[in-house]
Amino acid sequence: MIMVAKNIFSRLFDQESAKVEKQLQQKLIITMVGDVNAGKSSTINRILNREVAEVGASPGKTTSISEYDYGDGVVLADTPGLNDVVTSNSAVTQAFYQSSDMILFFLNAAGTVFSEVEDKALKIVAAENPNIIIVLNKIDASDDVPTQIAFIKEKTNNSYPVIPVSSRTGENINQLETEMLNLATANKKDLVLAKKFKSRSSVANKWIVAASASAGGVGVTPIPFADSLALSALQISLVLKLANLYEYSITKKNLQEMMLPLITTTVGRTLAGSIAKIVPGVGTLVGGAINGGVAASITAAIGYSFKTIFEKEWKLDASTIQSVFYDFLKKEKKIKK
Template identity: 25%
Template sequence: MSLADKLDTTQIESNLAQEMNSFMKNLDKPNILLAGPTGCGKSTLCNLVFGREICKVGCGTPVTRGINKITDPDIPVTVFDSEGYETGADFGDGGQDSSQNYYGIITGFLDSQHDAGHPVDVVWYCVSAPSERITDADFKVIRAFQDRKIPVALILTQIDVATEETCETLKRISISELGENFRENIFESSIDYLNIPVPAGIKELHEWTLRQLPESRKESFIISCNKNFDQKFEQCLNYTKIAVAAAATASVSPVPFSDAAIITPIQIGLISKILTVWNLNQLEKLAGCVALDTILPSIGKSIAGNLIKMLPGFGSFAGAVINAGVSSSITYGLGYALSKACKEIHRHVLDGSNIDLNEVFNSQFANAVFEYAKQYKKDNYGNK
């Protein structure tokens, strides 16, 4: 019986679980503030952008009067949800207390977060399009963000129950008040997100937000969002490139004859990141199946089987070695094939359709790893 056939993944599963937990724990979380009048659809917008129910009724921990902090151990982002103010109370009328208090709550929160070393990275300011109004109170709060150099997006929400003329009027008023350059910061969203997979403006808001975030926090935002397939795949390719470079510079090593050693620490790290990006670390919660029990044996057997193909004499004599070319090539093949497989699984999970992991991680997966590895080795190492 070959090493590929008798692979015991118990230790590998333990190592991978530790690596995934460590990876999530050390991610730099972005801080996003939801702002705007009461009832303007802030929570709905948040759930739309992330493609999952982050903001739930009654969720969050109060951090100050009027602002709740929303966190989830499986989602590397921190959302601050403000309660808003009643739109009937504008700064220019006799009932200005509500909006004036809101302005004080927001500015006080921004300054306290900054002083504590946890500044707000991005603000999503929501205004209900069917309300047909954006007030001086809104503009004053938005300018407070601008004065503090905090990127702020204005989102016209609930556009599916507003006229196009109303939306255009609100945009025109906003640009007149905030300047022509602010045009690029205005987006739209629909309340009927269940029947509109990618509402107009949500994709653009996601991309805008990603551009505004500090480099160290972009990775977390990509992981937190569910429907950004292209960005997730690109992030996985970046992880793969880093792992390949590490494998290429690693010293020549003997062929492993223990189950736990068949997947190297470099590859364990790569696998953990790819699974996390595609939210497969939560697959048991999302789809009711245990991912690692199916995925790991297939990955381990694939690596062992491909070592046999790429190393003449592997398994037949002691002292065979895995050189940098073979190690980096198999790492590349693994990263690319796993990224594609996880993308397919993630798509099925979001669609609510059944997915048989055994069908995804079958002999075709092992063949894909080999073909990608073989091509990489040919392109980068020739016949070495």
């Protein structure tokens, strides 16, 4: 049985590793649209892990798209000024809009919010690519942000997320990161983007919560063979993404040695069968039903355990992961020894 478990684990590891590698080979294009005083550069600098070149120029001087290769597949693009977008340069930029993974449409909360020119520009952009996030920047200089947000949503028929931020103070930058990550996830490029965020911990938490929710959905009914494979693959994928996010080297052999013993760490005679179903590599071998809460809890514990080790740069081995894993299970108070 152990040999069968190892073979299954090996196959799932190869499958999920290939998916991660494929994602890392892709290019993610973030296009920024807005006036030169909308704070595009300062906002991006708040999000990403280092200063980027100043994007933008004096009104009328930016007449073509400026691309900045940020490395590891991330490309930042600044478009011509809004007046140029709605006039002579729109034809130049429309094709680029189509190839973008996301478009950050900047508005200045300290100025005239959603002017006629901005309205026209947004419609031109949206006609080519609906993956738009409206960034209402400089809210620290505005006296009535809620009214501004309501006005923008009304004018756009609530078609796009409107994120109020301050690139100066950092207020709500995490909300903008979440929306950007959502769009990147839809394009299966979330890992490419996440590796560039300053706040990797918050990204890791989002992944763990999402994986836990998915695991709980699988676990609400008796799990047949195929669903058990899917759950195991989900957990392996989570660990591999976390390892890449934190730039931690992890091999198939290492992960197998760490994951297979988890079933013995949480033994509990009444839970042995359920736990066996959801530990990667072992989970595919045992029949019976599993509670959705158990599946979610253990998946979360797996994720948070590896996240903790990666962040603290502890030694990555079976003994350490088992200790941290069980601590998380106790904190959750969902599974007791």
